[in-house]
Amino acid sequence: MVKLLIADRDHNERTGIGWLVNSYAIPFDRVVMAGTIPEVFQIIESEMPDVICIELDMIPREVWDSFKERIKQYKQTIIVMTAEATFERAMQGIELHAHDLWIKPHSPDSIRRVLARCCKAASSAQQDTEIEEGAIPPALSYHSLFLPQKQAADDCWLLLLQLEKTEQQPRLLSFLQDYPFHHAPVLLPLSDMIVSIFTREPRHSLFTMKKIGNRLLQEWEEKFAEPLSLVLYDTKDKSLALQQKYQYARQALEIRFFKGYRQVSIIEDKVDWQIIDPFLTPAEQREWIGMLGDGDRERLKLWMYKEFLNKEEPYPEPGLLRTRLTSILAQVRRFMKSYCLDQGRLEERYHRVFETILYNPILYRIVQEFLLFLYEMLDMAKEYREDARIDIIEQALRYIEENYTNPNLRLEDVADYVARSPAYFSSLFTKRQGHSFRQLVTTIRIKEAQRLLLDRKLSVQEVAERAGFINANYFSKIFKEKTGLTPRMFRNRKKM
Structure with a gap:
């Protein structure tokens, strides 16, 4: 099915082009229209049109780069329209690798010729793609990632790439599509990562694949600031299907909780997390009450560092560590209430720390944020104690003066x-x-x-x-x- 998107702020312009497509019987199977950039982005991602006819003037400067990334990712044929016959508009068309530039008012005959040509090219490309996809082995498809199958995948290397901010994933996909691999991998983008499947070759070894991963990471960081984490999965068990490999590799991405981003992790088996009791013992609860009561920052810092940082394999299960941190936060909550600190700015900070514990992907960041919160709370508790003492003395002085x-x-x-x-x-x-x-x-x-x-x-x-x-x-x-x-x-x- 060949789809056309017509995007213009002017309703009459959109309708006019749509009428020409229909009256000239240009064989698009579906024609959709958009009057705003959010609508354009939504249609590109949901409908994936093959040809986009868009007014350049409707694209705000702040979303220009995002629009280019989407066009590059989905590889549509672009026709740009403008009412301004300027050098700047021409350069924008070149940046988008536009098939044609229309200056308003359009020539109906030109519209017919260009759209007919684009429709034919898109239809041929779809047929070629269907032939190529039919030749892809089942082990290298989305089905094999999510459905249990018996086919072994011992002839594949699995490399998972995950950004800290997944909304930047189209940029990562574009980077991988343009990367000069000796033999390009099959790329399977997901909502939170990109799965890369490399066909195993005789000269490829684990060392070679690790070099590829490190080079990818290095070249990504030279161009972009967004932190990237990579997991290379390799196993001696040749009976594992691709779906099992993917599940183990996905689980291994959680290692970034301890190591951070900007790492290439090599996994040769299922990650065996260490199981711990996440809750504070009565003795630990008393210790925390004492440390908080004394305002002993150094002891608090040493306790947190010893308990959570510099972990070695086998790592504790990340979810259990998050639970342990919330168990400590419960003791902190009791301390806050005893000093009437559970309100205002500190109360807001408390809730932000709670969310950080639940959702921040890096343990070190959680600990640092927690400690900064503790220090701020201890400062406020000290002020509270001093204010309380001042109040006592002032009450006493008034009583003395009266008696x-x-x-x-x-x-x-x-x-x-x-x-x-x-x-x-x-x-x-x-x-x-x-x-x-x-x-x-x-x-x-x-x-x-x-x-x-x-x-x-x-x-x-x-x-x-x-x-x-x-x-x-x-x-x-x-x-x-x-x-x-x-x-x-x-x-x-x-x-x-």
Whole structure:
């Protein structure tokens, strides 16, 4: 079935070309139309038209490269249209390897000749492809990747290529299609990887195939920044069908969880993952509570590195390690709640770390992201503790200022007011204020007495009582110790 896609922003232009195709009986089996670039991309991928007639002016600059990649991948015949007869538009047509360039308004006769020629060429190419595909051995087809079959595939090498960002896969496919292999492999693109099947030749060895894989990786990285992972599967078991080889090779791609991208992994058998208990033991839970409570960053880092990094074969099953990381995150959650940190920015970071644990393909990145989150959380917990201490002292100072006139005011009374033990409050108060509770109360009372002594109507006894001293004698003694003067001398000096 030969298909034609007509893409133009102008509905009348699209309809007019479609009418010409129908009226001239150009033998396209199906004609589809698009008025936007998203529609064009969707039709290219779902319908895979053989001939595309597209208005250049409708392609935004930011999607130009993506459009070129799709055209290169699906190998359609392109006819470009434009209302601007400029050098730039001509160069765009050349970049797309366009079969023809139409300047609006179009000549109906030219449209007929060009489309008829393109339709005939596409029809012939389809017939040739059907003949070639019929000659491909069943072992080198999509069917053999997914359906269990008895045919052995000992005459094939299997190379799986996977990008970190699978949306860049059309670019990888184009790269492989243009790569100068001595004998080109069969390429079977999937949604998340590309399967390359090399016919085994007498002079090919595992060493030779590894060199091919390393050279592919090196040349890809010279042109593109997107990380690429390769798995070369080889086995001494010649009875394995291609479907079994593919399943084992696909499983081996998970090794990138430990090794990272930009690697060529050689697999000669089914990956034998180590099975571990993913949950923290009671002792490990207590250890984590202690490390978090102490804010010990170095111990946390060493624990995470020892537990998760520098792993060697046989590797733990990646899913179990992800579960173990979420088990640790549960302890962190308890710590956050105890400090009321389960809200705001840190709460958002917590959910991002959880998603990272579940979906990030590289273990090292997960651990680093986890540690950065832990450090930020510990900083906020420290601020919380300091703020709480400041609040306690401020409450205590307000209470003292309101009650210093009570001669029986004790440290125990203030400690009880702020709900702390007397020993803890005394230590914290002295550390934050630089002097003891008793010293502060005395200082406040002396300052109040100095103010009251200015009122000559009040006797020394009355001043002592209002300032919070037990009696006038004790007041006079303390006043002289702190100011160097008796209360009467202080009053007389102020009078002078």
